[in-house]
Each structure stands twice: as structure tokens, then as C-alpha cells.
Amino acid sequence: MITVPAKLAALQARQREQADRERARLGVEARSWYRISNAASADEAEVMLYDEIGGWFGSTADELIAELKQITAPRMRVRINSPGGSVFEGIAIANALRAHPAAVTVQVDSIAASIASVIAMSGDRIEMAPNSMLMIHDASGVCMGNASDMEEMAELLDLISDNIADAYAARAGGTRDEWRARMRAETWYLPEDAVDAGLADEALAVPKAGTPAAEPDEGEPEPEMARAWDLAAYGYHGPRGEEPKAEAGLTEDIRSLIGEEIAAQLRAAVTPHAEDTAGAPAAPAPEPAVEPEPEAPAVEPVDEWAAMVAHLTKDEPDAWSVLVSNLTTTTASSSAATEA
Missing domain, CATH: 3.90.226.10 (2-enoyl-CoA Hydratase; Chain A, domain 1)
Structure with missing residues (x-):
């Protein structure tokens, strides 16, 4: 008052x-x-x-x-x-x-x-x-x-x-x-x-706890949460400048086309071959007193799909060819008789 x-x-x-x-x-x-x-x-x-x-x-x-x-x-x-x-x-x-x-x-x-x-x-x-x-x-x-x-x-x-x-x-x-x-x-x-x-x-609009955190600079790494969650559905493909990593195994599109049962057979057939090729140990470093050996040529990366289906496209003789092979094989005697 x-x-x-x-x-x-x-x-x-x-x-x-x-x-x-x-x-x-x-x-x-x-x-x-x-x-x-x-x-x-x-x-x-x-x-x-x-x-x-x-x-x-x-x-x-x-x-x-x-x-x-x-x-x-x-x-x-x-x-x-x-x-x-x-x-x-x-x-x-x-x-x-x-x-x-x-x-x-x-x-x-x-x-x-x-x-x-x-x-x-x-x-x-x-x-x-x-x-x-x-x-x-x-x-x-x-x-x-x-x-x-x-x-x-x-x-x-x-x-x-x-x-x-x-x-x-x-x-x-x-x-x-x-x-x-x-x-x-x-x-x-x-x-x-x-x-x-x-x-x-x-x-005034006072925050509940402290002052708001400043926005990160362009050069700062992105939060770990972005790496822990799969955000591809929202258009996120990793931090800026980071190349997407290849996923191991068959893609979803391939599995949907050939079926899970055939995909499992392909994976079991080619996995040992892929591991042997990709996991070959590197050549040991040369001793200081010995002239260094020329570097081995770099191993070409294995085409994953080609490796998995290689045994399917390899030429194998069919059963009929094996049975009649002795009849079609040219011998010295049969050759001479034919030319007479």
C-alpha cells in the first residue's frame, strides 16, 4: 500500500x-x-x-x-x-x-x-x-x-x-x-x-539447471550416441568425411532373392576360403644386415560374392561324359585304322 x-x-x-x-x-x-x-x-x-x-x-x-x-x-x-x-x-x-x-x-x-x-x-x-x-x-x-x-x-x-x-x-x-x-x-x-x-x-526465462551448453564447433567429434544407434533410417551415414564400412556377410537383398537356406550353404562353403585369403600373414621384416627383399605384391581384395559362388561356376565334367570318355579317347591303333 x-x-x-x-x-x-x-x-x-x-x-x-x-x-x-x-x-x-x-x-x-x-x-x-x-x-x-x-x-x-x-x-x-x-x-x-x-x-x-x-x-x-x-x-x-x-x-x-x-x-x-x-x-x-x-x-x-x-x-x-x-x-x-x-x-x-x-x-x-x-x-x-x-x-x-x-x-x-x-x-x-x-x-x-x-x-x-x-x-x-x-x-x-x-x-x-x-x-x-x-x-x-x-x-x-x-x-x-x-x-x-x-x-x-x-x-x-x-x-x-x-x-x-x-x-x-x-x-x-x-x-x-x-x-x-x-x-x-x-x-x-x-x-x-x-x-x-x-x-x-x-x-526472463531462466533454465532449470545452469546455462545452456554451447553448440559444438564444426571440427568437434560427434557424440558417441550417433555411433551406438543405427540412424541410417533418418538419413544419418556416419560422421562427416567418414566412409561407410562394408558389412560382413550377405546383404539383405541377396538373402531375400536366394533364400536363407541357400545363403547359409554359400556362407559355410566360402568362409574358410575367404579367411585363408584375407588373413594370410604378412612377410617378416628383413634383418638389418641383409639386403631387404622386394615387397610382395599387394593381395587384391577378395570379391566377396565371387568367392562365395566360385565353386558353383567352376566347370565340372558331368556323369555321362565320364562314362563315355573311354569311347571317345583317341588311341594310336584306332588312329591308324581310320586313316587306311
Whole structure:
């Protein structure tokens, strides 16, 4: 809630006195609603606003602003999770962030409601974390007095609400009246809605575990999974530049043509011959003192299909030829008789 006192200075003083008395009565220390880390970092300082702005048991804006001045890092990330609070302390914080020389990124971690949403508008860049929300509404406050005091309070609340509407319009565009209409309706924005409305620059999408792995370079080997699975059906034929390897045995097309039984017979008949030919040991290396022998000619690779069917195409005498061979063989005596 944005709280606006009718007599601002006096009421703020009374609030602080009452808070001090209440803390003393309860025996509790003041609770800080902000935290600053890495103020002198060479990279980025972090400011966390994680409570009501200038709440009853919190610190005042002047303490936070004094610490903001100690930040020397070139970049500052302001993380907000706040329901709002004192409008004037919130505006003081927003202006301190605008005036700071660091590049300010506001990140809404969970909620930036009421005056906390006005603080968010002070960032050079505004980011909405996943599932975070931003809420805007009219100013409200407490007043005690007569009718004249009430009328004065109403005028003051309208003036402050117009002032806040100008902050949204300066960031997102549009007119004061347009933003006042949204404020009167108490409008809530999800990350994508805030971006669409111009109240934020980005809706963050944080991965569940770490950052995404970079894509491999062209020269890096492909994952082992590609070699473990047969991906030929999806057009994969091995890593780039790798020649396809010949598969041992008969191909599926040949087995389908000749049948599994004949294929098994062919495989059993030619396997010993193929192993003897392809597995012949290489010649031993020559002794150093002896003149090296000329290298043996390279063994031509065995044509697998030719080796398997060689015995089928070899000329063999048929049974009838063997039986009549003695009748057709030419002898010396029969030759002489014929020539007479």
C-alpha cells in the first residue's frame, strides 16, 4: 500500500517515534528491508529490496541512499520483492537510482507492487523474473480531522496519484489519464504483460539447471550416441568425411532373392576360403644386415560374392561324359585304322 500522511512531516516523525517505542516494548532490533553487496566490485553490485519500503520496523530511505553513494561498481542490479510502502521514501529511492552513475538493471524477483513498481521504473533496464508480478494502483492514506481535512487529503491523494501516473507514462508512453485509469482499476501484470505494456524490457526465462551448453564447433567429434544407434533410417551415414564400412556377410537383398537356406550353404562353403585369403600373414621384416627383399605384391581384395559362388561356376565334367570318355579317347591303333 502507498501511505500518504495528511501532514507529512509531523506524521512521519510520529511514525518513527511510535516504531521506536514499539521496538523497545517488544525488545526487537530494527529490521533492515534492504541489503547491498559487492559495492566496490569491479563488475556488478547487488541491491536487494525485500520488504516494505520504509516500513514500521525497517530502515528509512536516507540510510539506503547513503549506502548507494558508496557503490563504485560500474553496474548495479536492483532486485525487488516488495509490496510497496511509503510513497515519498519510494520516490526518493527511485531518484537516487536514476542519479547514480552506474548502469542500473532492475530485476523483479517476485512482486513489485504499489510504490515498489515506481522504484522499478528508475532502472535503465527492467527485467521480470519467471512468474513475477508488477502491480499499480492509486495512492491511499490515513487522515484524521474534520471535513476540510478530508477534502484536503482527497486533493493530495489525487495529486500524488497523478504524479505516479506520470512516472509510468515517462517509461512506457501514453498519457497521465490512461495510466490513472489503470491505477484506479488496480492492474496486475505478469512478466509478458509488463513487457507488452512497456513497463519492462524483458521477461526472463531462466533454465532449470545452469546455462545452456554451447553448440559444438564444426571440427568437434560427434557424440558417441550417433555411433551406438543405427540412424541410417533418418538419413544419418556416419560422421562427416567418414566412409561407410562394408558389412560382413550377405546383404539383405541377396538373402531375400536366394533364400536363407541357400545363403547359409554359400556362407559355410566360402568362409574358410575367404579367411585363408584375407588373413594370410604378412612377410617378416628383413634383418638389418641383409639386403631387404622386394615387397610382395599387394593381395587384391577378395570379391566377396565371387568367392562365395566360385565353386558353383567352376566347370565340372558331368556323369555321362565320364562314362563315355573311354569311347571317345583317341588311341594310336584306332588312329591308324581310320586313316587306311
